[in-house]
Amino acid sequence: MDCKEFRQRGKEMVDYIAEYMETVGERRVTPGVEPGYLRDMIPKEAPAQGEKWEEIMQDVEGKIMPGVTHWQHPRFHAYFPSGNSFPSILGDMLSDGIGCIGFSWAASPVCTELETIVLDWLGKMIGLPADFLSFTEGGKGGGVMQSSASECVLVSLLAARAQKVKELKAIHPFVDEGVLLSKLIGYCSKEAHSCVEKAAMIAFVKLRILDPDENLSLRGATLAQAMEEDRAMGLVPFFVSATLGTTSCVSFDNLAEIGPIASEAGCWLHVDAAYAGNSFICPEFQYLMKGIDHAMSFNCNPNKWLLTNFDCSTMWVRDRFKLTQAMVVDPLYLQHSYSDKAIDYRHWGIPLSRRFRALKLWFVIRNYGVEGLQRYIREHCRLAKRFEALVLGDERFEVSNIVRMGLVCFRLKGTNDLNRTLLSNINASGKLHMVPSAIHGKYVIRFCVCAQDAQDSDIDYAWDVITDYAAELLEAEMVKEKSGIPESVLESSNQEVGQIQHKLEMSELLELMERVIIPIPKHAEAEERHEEKHPGQLAIQPATPTPVVHKIKQKVSKQLSKRQFSFTDTIEFVPKEETTNP
Numbered sequence: 001m002d003c004k005e006f007r008q009r010g011k012e013m014v015d016y017i018a019e020y021m022e023t024v025g026e027r028r029v030t031p032g033v034e035p036g037y038l039r040d041m042i043p044k045e046a047p048a049q050g051e052k053w054e055e056i057m058q059d060v061e062g063k064i065m066p067g068v069t070h071w072q073h074p075r076f077h078a079y080f081p082s083g084n085s086f087p088s089i090l091g092d093m094l095s096d097g098i099g100c101i102g103f104s105w106a107a108s109p110v111c112t113e114l115e116t117i118v119l120d121w122l123g124k125m126i127g128l129p130a131d132f133l134s135f136t137e138g139g140k141g142g143g144v145m146q147s148s149a150s151e152c153v154l155v156s157l158l159a160a161r162a163q164k165v166k167e168l169k170a171i172h173p174f175v176d177e178g179v180l181l182s183k184l185i186g187y188c189s190k191e192a193h194s195c196v197e198k199a200a201m202i203a204f205v206k207l208r209i210l211d212p213d214e215n216l217s218l219r220g221a222t223l224a225q226a227m228e229e230d231r232a233m234g235l236v237p238f239f240v241s242a243t244l245g246t247t248s249c250v251s252f253d254n255l256a257e258i259g260p261i262a263s264e265a266g267c268w269l270h271v272d273a274a275y276a277g278n279s280f281i282c283p284e285f286q287y288l289m290k291g292i293d294h295a296m297s298f299n300c301n302p303n304k305w306l307l308t309n310f311d312c313s314t315m316w317v318r319d320r321f322k323l324t325q326a327m328v329v330d331p332l333y334l335q336h337s338y339s340d341k342a343i344d345y346r347h348w349g350i351p352l353s354r355r356f357r358a359l360k361l362w363f364v365i366r367n368y369g370v371e372g373l374q375r376y377i378r379e380h381c382r383l384a385k386r387f388e389a390l391v392l393g394d395e396r397f398e399v400s401n402i403v404r405m406g407l408v409c410f411r412l413k414g415t416n417d418l419n420r421t422l423l424s425n426i427n428a429s430g431k432l433h434m435v436p437s438a439i440h441g442k443y444v445i446r447f448c449v450c451a452q453d454a455q456d457s458d459i460d461y462a463w464d465v466i467t468d469y470a471a472e473l474l475e476a477e478m479v480k481e482k483s484g485i486p487e488s489v490l491e492s493s494n495q496e497v498g499q500i501q502h503k504l505e506m507s508e509l510l511e512l513m514e515r516v517i518i519p520i521p522k523h524a525e526a527e528e529r530h531e532e533k534h535p536g537q538l539a540i541q542p543a544t545p546t547p548v549v550h551k552i553k554q555k556v557s558k559q560l561s562k563r564q565f566s567f568t569d570t571i572e573f574v575p576k577e578e579t580t581n582p
C-alpha cells in the first residue's frame, strides 16, 4: 500500500469505524458462535501473494464481526467499561503513525516527556498527594504508564520485595537472599483482584489473603492481627495491596485504617484502584482514598473508565528510586548522555519497548477537559443509581452491593441456581450481556454501566429485559411446583432432559403447556407434530387442568406476547411418565 492508497483506505476506515459506532446497537451484543467458528472460514496457510484491500475488508464484516463481543454496545453491561472515544482512537492512530519506541528519553524524547507531564496532570486531577508527582520540588515521586493493572501490582510487589530484601540484608549480611525471601509475606483481601495472587506467585513470596468485613472492606484490625501472628511465626510483612473498587462489587478497603498499620510495619502499601480510581477526578469521591498518604504506589486504568482505549494503566510511586532499584539493568547499548538528567521509563517496568501511549491520554484530557470527564463519570454513577432504584422497587429482587460507582450487583430473592438460570437465559438471548459474581457466597448478577453515552432509556430497557426473563423463569418454576411432581423426580428428570438435550423454542411453550396441562382432544395429532419437530424426543402427555394452572398459563401467555417471539432462547421442560394422564 502506498501513501496514495493509504489516504483513501484510511478515510474509508474512519468511515467504517464511525458507522460501526453509530450502528453497533443494531448488532447482537454477544456473538452467536461456537469455539473454533473461525477455523473453517480462514485459509489454513497465510497468502503467498498480497490480497486486494476490498477482499480483506469483506472478510471483516463476514468473518471477523460475527465473532466480536461488542463492548461498546449500549446493551453491554459486563465486567467494567472498555474505555473508548474518538479522540483516543485518533491519538492512538497518530502514535501508530509515528511508530516510535520510547524506552529511554533518548529513544524518543517526547514519549518520555509527554508521559511525565500527562501523568502529573492526571495525578493532580485524581487528588494524589504531591509526593506522587514528578514535578514536585524536591520530590522523588512520579507517574508511569503500564499495560495493565496486573502489571502495576506486579511491579509494585517486585519493588517492595527488593526494598525489604535490601533492608534485611543490611541487618543480616551473611544470610543468603533466598533465605530472606522465604521470610517475606504480603497481604490483600479476599476481594482483591486475582492479579495480586499471581504477582505473589511470580515473585515467589507468601501472600496471606484476609477476610474483609460484612461490607467487603478490608479493615485495619484484621490486617494488624494477621501481621502480629505472622511475625510471631518468624515471617516478615513486606507488602500490602489495598483495593479501592473491587472487581466483584466495587467495595472499598478501609485505607484510612490500613495505611498507618502498613507503614508502621514497614510495608510497601500499594493501592489498586483500577476502575474506581478514575472517579477520583470528581472531588466528591476523593474521600474514598483517605489514607493514601501512607501508600507507596497507586494505580488506576483510564482504559477502563476514562474514555481512553486499551492499553493505558497509570501508576504513580512516592519514591521512583525505590521502584527502579528492582528493575535497573544498564547495558552499554541503552545508555545515553542524558541518563542522569532524564527519566528512562525502561527502568520503571518489565518490557523494554514502550508505545507512545501518552498521546491518546493527552488527546482525551484536552478534548474533553476535566469537566467533560467529570460529567462522564457522574453520569455513569447517576445511571447506576437509577438502575438500583428499579431493582429496589421490585420486591422479587434485592441489591447486593453498596452502589457508589457505575456497578450494581443484584439478584432474584431465591437460590443461586435460580439466579444462574436467569443470567444464562438473558445472556443466551443476546439482548443484554452481564456477568456474575459472588457476594457472601451468593450468586449475584453484575450490572455495569459501560456505554460511553449511556442513557436513561438504556437502563430502562435493560430492566425490562431482566424483569421479562425473571417473570418467565418464576412462572416456569411455579408451573413445576404446581405440577405436583416431587422435587426429587424433577431433579432426576432435569438431568435426563439435559442429557438428551431436550430443548424447546420459547415460541413452543404455549403449545407445550396446552399439552401438559389441558386435555387436548386431538392428542394423536399433537404427538405427530411433536415427532416431526423433535424426532426421537419425548412427547409430553396432557395432564388434568386445574384453575391455578390455567391462571398461570394465561399469565405466561401475556408475558410471551409482550416478548414478540423474536428470540432464540429455549426452555427446558420436564416430562415424567409417572405424572402423565393418559
Ligand SMILES: Cc1ncc(COP(=O)(O)O)c(C=O)c1O
Binding pocket: 080, 147, 148, 149, 150, 151, 193, 195, 243, 245, 246, 247, 272, 273, 274, 275, 301, 313
Ligand atoms: C481492581 C482490579 N484490579 C486489577 C484488575 C486487572 O486489570 P488488568 O486487566 O488491567 O490487568 C482489575 C480488572 O478488572 C480490577 O478490577
